[in-house]
Amino acid sequence: MIxxxxxxxxxPNGTKGLDGVTLTIPDGQFVVVVGLSGAGxxxxxxxxxxxxxxxxxxxxxxxxNLVGASKRRLRGLRSRIGMxxxxxxxxxxxxxxxxxxxxxxxxxxxxxxxxxWFSADDKERAFDALERVGIVEKAYIRASQLSGGQQxxxxxxxxxxxxPQVVLADEPVASLDPPTANAVMRDLQRINRELGxxxxxxxxxxxxxxRYGDRIIGMRxxxxxxxxxxxxxxxxxxxxxxxxxLTAEDVAEREPGALA
Ligand SMILES: Nc1ncnc2c1ncn2[C@@H]1O[C@H](COP(=O)(O)OP(=O)(O)OP(=O)(O)O)[C@@H](O)[C@H]1O
Ligand SMILES: [Mg+2]
Numbered sequence: 001m002i003x004x005x006x007x008x009x010x011x012p013n014g015t016k017g018l019d020g021v022t023l024t025i026p027d028g029q030f031v032v033v034v035g036l037s038g039a040g041x042x043x044x045x046x047x048x049x050x051x052x053x054x055x056x057x058x059x060x061x062x063x064x065n066l067v068g069a070s071k072r073r074l075r076g077l078r079s080r081i082g083m084x085x086x087x088x089x090x091x092x093x094x095x096x097x098x099x100x101x102x103x104x105x106x107x108x109x110x111x112x113x114x115x116x117w118f119s120a121d122d123k124e125r126a127f128d129a130l131e132r133v134g135i136v137e138k139a140y141i142r143a144s145q146l147s148g149g150q151q152x153x154x155x156x157x158x159x160x161x162x163x164p165q166v167v168l169a170d171e172p173v174a175s176l177d178p179p180t181a182n183a184v185m186r187d188l189q190r191i192n193r194e195l196g197x198x199x200x201x202x203x204x205x206x207x208x209x210x211r212y213g214d215r216i217i218g219m220r221x222x223x224x225x226x227x228x229x230x231x232x233x234x235x236x237x238x239x240x241x242x243x244x245x246l247t248a249e250d251v252a253e254r255e256p257g258a259l260a
Contacts, residue, residue: 001026001062002048002166002198008056009043009222017043017052019222027165028196030189032203032213036242039219041202045168048200049081050074062165079106082159082197084169088151092144096135096154099143100126103161122161129157132194133187149180156187160195167191169201173208178253181205185212205252206238 002025009017018040025031033041046052047059050066059066064077082103090099104122118126130136133153138146143154152172159167169188173181185201189212192199203209209216210230218226218233218241226233226241238246 001060002200003060004047004057005059006057007047007054007059009040009047009052010055016222018047018054020057021222021224022057023217023224023227025198025200027198028192029198030192030212030214031198031200031217032209032215033200033217033219034203034206034209034238034241035219037204040222041219042170043222044217044219045170045200045202048166048168049078049083079162080165082162082164082167084152084155084159084167084172086171086174088148088155088175090143090151090154090158093142095140096130096143096146096157097123097126097139099154100129100157100161103129103158106162125163126157126161129160130154132160132191133157147180148176149184152176152184153187156184156191160191164197166198166200169199171202171204173252174204181208181252182211188212205250206233206246207251207253209233 004021004023007018007021011017021044033044035041043052047054048061050069054067061077064073101118101122104118104125127136127139130139133156135150135153138150143151146154173184176184185208188199188201191197210233213230216226216228216230216233217224218237220241220243226237235246
């Protein structure tokens, strides 16, 4: 369970990233966070793995208080949180398998990993993860030779190889075309359902948010301004979150007649 209690983040330059956020994310939930650029979506997910320090309030992840946690505790917490980025963040010149094996770093140790001494167990977990995202046949190909959608699947497999309790994804489909974006969202959704891993995804396309979010959190200026189901998040709600009318830019795929 992830619990924000009146959490604020003020960056060193004085900018407010979060402003009094209170919310509880139960285990196994699939949460989509939406909001305009600068609303605080990335700040919110980064506080969960301690990448951005909380400056006010309390944040607990699986019972551990992140505020004032030592570096060692933060490292321990991070080992159980998988992170997925818009830009995939793979090591391009090594194989898909080696990229996924870096997800085992936390349990294997840096030196062994650098030397490539992964155990049979590590490799089995890496192959399992690749199978879950349907690209096990690419295991021995260099990451740079994959399409964007395939690279993002490798990044998901790397997160899975960590055996995470939580997966955080910061705009995971923003660099992908609509069909590929949907395929990657379906992978994330299937993994959430099959493995029960709590998943928090930042998205800026509202059609994807509605389609995949069990729960949608709307942010504006560092505050939670909507928290409800996809069914409750109609156009009027989005206009409120965005503080403006919706445009074609706000959807990944235009349906005939909608938002012309
Ligand atoms: N490292 C930083 N230092 C100072 N201010 C920051 C930093 N990171 C983010 N901010 C500020 O905090 C606020 C929230 O930023 P955040 O990146 O969380 O927004 P976002 O919703 O993820 O936006 P986007 O959709 O553009 O990714 C913005 O005003 C931003 O300028
Ligand atoms: Mg962001």
